[in-house]
Amino acid sequence: MVRVRQSAQRLRTPMVAVLALALAVPISLAWGGAAMAAPSAGDLQSQLRKLNGDADQAVERYLEAQIALKQTKTSLGTIQNQVAEARGQLDALRGLVSARAADAYMFGPADVALMLNPGAADDTLDRMQTLTLLAQRASDELQDLTVADRAFQTEMARLTKVERDREAQLKRLAAEKDRVDKLVVRTQSLLGELRQAGGAAALDGVDPGLPAGSAPPPPSGGGGGGAAAVRYAYAQLGKPYAFGADGPGTFDCSGLTMMAWRQAGVSLPHSSASQYNVGRRVSAGELQPGDLVFYYSPISHVSVYIGNGQRISATHTGDYVRVQSLGSSIVGYARPNG
Numbered sequence: 001m002v003r004v005r006q007s008a009q010r011l012r013t014p015m016v017a018v019l020a021l022a023l024a025v026p027i028s029l030a031w032g033g034a035a036m037a038a039p040s041a042g043d044l045q046s047q048l049r050k051l052n053g054d055a056d057q058a059v060e061r062y063l064e065a066q067i068a069l070k071q072t073k074t075s076l077g078t079i080q081n082q083v084a085e086a087r088g089q090l091d092a093l094r095g096l097v098s099a100r101a102a103d104a105y106m107f108g109p110a111d112v113a114l115m116l117n118p119g120a121a122d123d124t125l126d127r128m129q130t131l132t133l134l135a136q137r138a139s140d141e142l143q144d145l146t147v148a149d150r151a152f153q154t155e156m157a158r159l160t161k162v163e164r165d166r167e168a169q170l171k172r173l174a175a176e177k178d179r180v181d182k183l184v185v186r187t188q189s190l191l192g193e194l195r196q197a198g199g200a201a202a203l204d205g206v207d208p209g210l211p212a213g214s215a216p217p218p219p220s221g222g223g224g225g226g227a228a229a230v231r232y233a234y235a236q237l238g239k240p241y242a243f244g245a246d247g248p249g250t251f252d253c254s255g256l257t258m259m260a261w262r263q264a265g266v267s268l269p270h271s272s273a274s275q276y277n278v279g280r281r282v283s284a285g286e287l288q289p290g291d292l293v294f295y296y297s298p299i300s301h302v303s304v305y306i307g308n309g310q311r312i313s314a315t316h317t318g319d320y321v322r323v324q325s326l327g328s329s330i331v332g333y334a335r336p337n338g
Contacts (some may be wrong), residue, residue, distance in 0.1 A: 051184045052316040056300035058177040059243045059252060063271040065173050066244075069166040076159045083152040089145055177243055181317045218306075225264030225337040226290020232260040233304040233312040236321045241314050246270060251314040251321055253302050257292055260304055264290075266336045272302035279336035287333055295329045305333070 218234040239250060246255030254272040261268050268275050276294050287293075287305050295301035303313035306323070314321045 048184070051180060053296065053300075055177065055180045055184055055243075055317055056253075056296065057298070058173065058180050060271065060273055060298070060300040062170065062173040062177055062244065063254065064273065065166060065170045067269055067271055067274065069163065069170055072159060072163045072166055076156065076163060079152055079156050079159060083149065083156065087149060089141075181243075184317045224290075225261065225266060226288055226335070228264040229257075229260035229290040229304055229336075230306050230312075232263045233257075233306070233321075236314075237312065237323065239314075239321045241316055241319050241321070243317070244270075253314045256312075256314040256321060257302050257304055260290075261336050264337060268336060273299040275302055275336070276332060276334055279334045282333045282335050284330075284333065288335070290335075292334050292336065293326060293330060294332045294334070295327075297331055299331055 218231045233256065236247070236251060236256060239247075241252060242250035243252045244255070245251050247259050251259070254268075254270055254275055257272075257275060258268045258270050266279075268278055272294060275292060276299055279292075282288075282291060289305060289307045291305045293303045293305050293311055295303075301313070303311035303324070305311050305326075309326050310323055311326055312321065312323055315324075
């Protein structure tokens with residue numbers, strides 16, 4: 001048994017190296033790397049940072065496409081309602097025109113008889129003019145509604161095509177995000193194996209986040225919308241990241257900020273880039289708890305500022321909602337209730 005354990009121990013290090021190499025190959029190929037040797041911890045850290053940045057961009061494209069699809073569906077619903085209303089009016093006018101035609105057919109001879117009666121000549125003329133005007137008006141309205149109905153149908157056909165195209169785009173973007181997520185998981189797995197093998201593969205230079213106890217305490221009450229947003233963000237600490245999620249069990253970055261500000265009665269879109277355009281822009285010197293901090297160009301990440309140079313953020317695939325320092329790559333700040 002001792003010899004078996006010793007043999008297993010001697011085999012452990014080369015087996016880890018082989019596993020590291022096997023995991024590294026698809027990652028190197030994915031990013032154009034030609035070397036087949038196992039990457040260093042520093043290489044993996046750089047790859048992981050790039051992959052997480054790519055994942056943020058993929059999520060943002062997906063969320064923007066989702067918003068566009070929702071807007072298209074809303075427009076389609078409006079057009080459909082207008083078409084239904086126009087058709088109802090069209091049918092009503094057609095019925096009215098048909099009824100008037102039937103009246104003219106049935107009672108026409110009586111009108112002629114009245115016209116032949118000199119005592120009723122003025123009344124008959126007035127009645128004929130009124131019928132003529134009503135018939136002309138109905139004909140004009142019928143024509144206008146027919147034109148409107150055709151215009152609605154044309155717009156519906158266009159929007160239906162846009163809807164199909166955007167649904168296809170959404171599927172492509174979801175597949176792209178899934179591919180990036182798989183690369184992130186492979187890289188994290190490889191880093192874990194290297195840590196176990198040598199203990200030297202800690203994520204140096206990467207802000208892992210701060211324990212909740214080292215952050216300023218959440219506001220106890222009052223403070224307006226910002227305080228409500230911060231309290232909500234604190235309550236989500238430790239929950240897993242999932243792209244496209246807005247709680248209650250998982251979040252992505254803009255899902256967390258959207259739900260945090262919803263507690264203050266402020267409606268935000270589920271997209272970090274779109275959230276940047278809601279509310280008032282503020283400078284770094286004006287930052288207050290609850291303000292939103294935006295990262296990267298194009299914008300693809302957002303966090304809730306909590307004071308003392310710290311933020312709460314739903315980070316990235318494989319991670320969770322945590323407290324972090326403000327860090328770098330900031331492109332702006334906004335106050336949704338501004």
